[in-house]
Amino acid sequence: MGSKSAPPTVAETPPSEVESRIDRLTPEAARSGAFRAAVEDLFATHFPRVFRIVNRLSGEPDLAADVAQEAFVSLYERGSLPDTPVAWVITVALNRFRNRAAKQSRRMRLLTTERAAAVLSDPPPSPAQAVAGDEARDRVRAALARLPERECRMLLLCAEGYRYRDIAAALNINEASVGTLLARAKRAFRDAYGDHADAS
Numbered sequence: 001m002g003s004k005s006a007p008p009t010v011a012e013t014p015p016s017e018v019e020s021r022i023d024r025l026t027p028e029a030a031r032s033g034a035f036r037a038a039v040e041d042l043f044a045t046h047f048p049r050v051f052r053i054v055n056r057l058s059g060e061p062d063l064a065a066d067v068a069q070e071a072f073v074s075l076y077e078r079g080s081l082p083d084t085p086v087a088w089v090i091t092v093a094l095n096r097f098r099n100r101a102a103k104q105s106r107r108m109r110l111l112t113t114e115r116a117a118a119v120l121s122d123p124p125p126s127p128a129q130a131v132a133g134d135e136a137r138d139r140v141r142a143a144l145a146r147l148p149e150r151e152c153r154m155l156l157l158c159a160e161g162y163r164y165r166d167i168a169a170a171l172n173i174n175e176a177s178v179g180t181l182l183a184r185a186k187r188a189f190r191d192a193y194g195d196h197a198d199a200s
Contacts, residue, residue, distance in 0.1 A: 086168030
């Protein structure tokens with residue numbers, strides 16, 4: 001029996017200035033250059049977060065980058081901002097990931113090689129850090145895989161700092177229920193994470 005390790009904490013972050021700016025955007029402004037600027041701001045702020053969510057689900061960085069890019073391209077092609085643009089992008093990305101095997105979408109490139117490297121790259125870890133990081137990611141992914149899909153996605157969205165409003169809209173649940181459901185999901189994750197530690 002191995003000792004139980006504390007699972008990673010899940011914390012929320014306050015709404016960003018970009019989200020506030022998008023929330024205030026009028027339909028008339030959305031049809032002008034302000035729409036493009038808002039999409040670019042949304043992309044700059046949320047692409048890394050959406051990428052990490054899909055990457056944690058798939059364990060395939062190339063697939064995660066494609067799915068995240070396609071979600072933002074879809075928003076731009078939509079031509080106007082939805083009521084909750086952040087939740088809309090998350091929902092599209094998750095749906096595309098879920099349907100990826102059945103639907104081979106045309107790959108659309110929003111990032112140049114240089115921008116992709118700037119957004120996604122991290123300093124190279126030491127060999128010891130790489131091994132420890134791989135083990136931790138495997139344990140977290142194994143624990144998440146044991147949860148129902150909604151609870152798994154809720155935890156990933158919360159871990160990326162999304163607000164209850166965005167989580168509720170992305171998962172099509174009542175905002176008033178998010179706190180209770182999230183607490184239940186955290187308990188289930190801790191149990192699954194601990195069971196995995198005991199089994200290792």
